[in-house]
Amino acid sequence: MxxxxxxxxxxxxxxxxxxxxxxxxxxxxxxxxxRSESMRPAINMGDLIITGPLxxxxxxxxxxxxxVTYQYKKGNVTHRVLSIDGETLVTKGDxxxxxxSWPVVLPDVRGIYLFKIPYVGFVTxxxxxxxxxxxxxxxxxxxxxxxxxxxxxxxxxxxA
Numbered sequence: 001m002x003x004x005x006x007x008x009x010x011x012x013x014x015x016x017x018x019x020x021x022x023x024x025x026x027x028x029x030x031x032x033x034x035r036s037e038s039m040r041p042a043i044n045m046g047d048l049i050i051t052g053p054l055x056x057x058x059x060x061x062x063x064x065x066x067x068v069t070y071q072y073k074k075g076n077v078t079h080r081v082l083s084i085d086g087e088t089l090v091t092k093g094d095x096x097x098x099x100x101s102w103p104v105v106l107p108d109v110r111g112i113y114l115f116k117i118p119y120v121g122f123v124t125x126x127x128x129x130x131x132x133x134x135x136x137x138x139x140x141x142x143x144x145x146x147x148x149x150x151x152x153x154x155x156x157x158x159x160a
Contacts, residue, residue: 028053030111032069032076033121038093039078042067043113048120049078051111062089062106067113070104078113 023029034047043049051069054062062068062081068091069078079091082099089104126132 023050029114030069032078033124034078034116035121036093038095039067039080040095042080042094043078043116044118046119046121046125048117050114050116051078052114054106054109054112062109062112068104069110069113070108071110072102072104072108076110 020031024031030051032049032051034043034045034049037045049069062084064081064083066081067078068081068089069076070089070091071077077091077100079093079100082090082092084090087106089106089109090099091104092099123136127136
């Protein structure tokens with residue numbers, strides 16, 4: 001029973017990681033870490049959001065009510081579209097009272113929000129610290145080496 005459960009968990013983990021790798025390397029899809037609370041409660045700080053192409057089969061075209069990620073100055077902003085006038089969008093964060101004071105043009109839109117993975121940003125920020133690196137990378141690697149060494153020793157002793 002434990003063997004089946006561990007294989008199932010490993011399979012799900014591999015599928016999730018493969019999907020994220022596909023999204024990361026795909027030119028039409030992007031992953032962004034949310035660094036502000038401007039879209040609460042729909043999107044929270046620390047969430048990983050996935051955006052798709054503007055003209056993708058899921059999205060079609062940008063419409064009021066959709067959440068888009070666009071380039072602003074040297075960063076990216078993810079806000080909801082309030083209205084559209086030709087190629088100019090008026091956007092606003094859900095947690096803010098006023099619309100954004102700058103116009104957003106369609107060529108600046110990087111993608112349309114598809115879904116989020118909550119709290120992943122906190123994990124990635126933690127892994128960047130010395131303690132996080134130690135706990136998330138070094139200890140699991142040492143455990144894996146120990147597990148492999150145990151199997152090698154067990155196999156060597158069983159042949160003797």
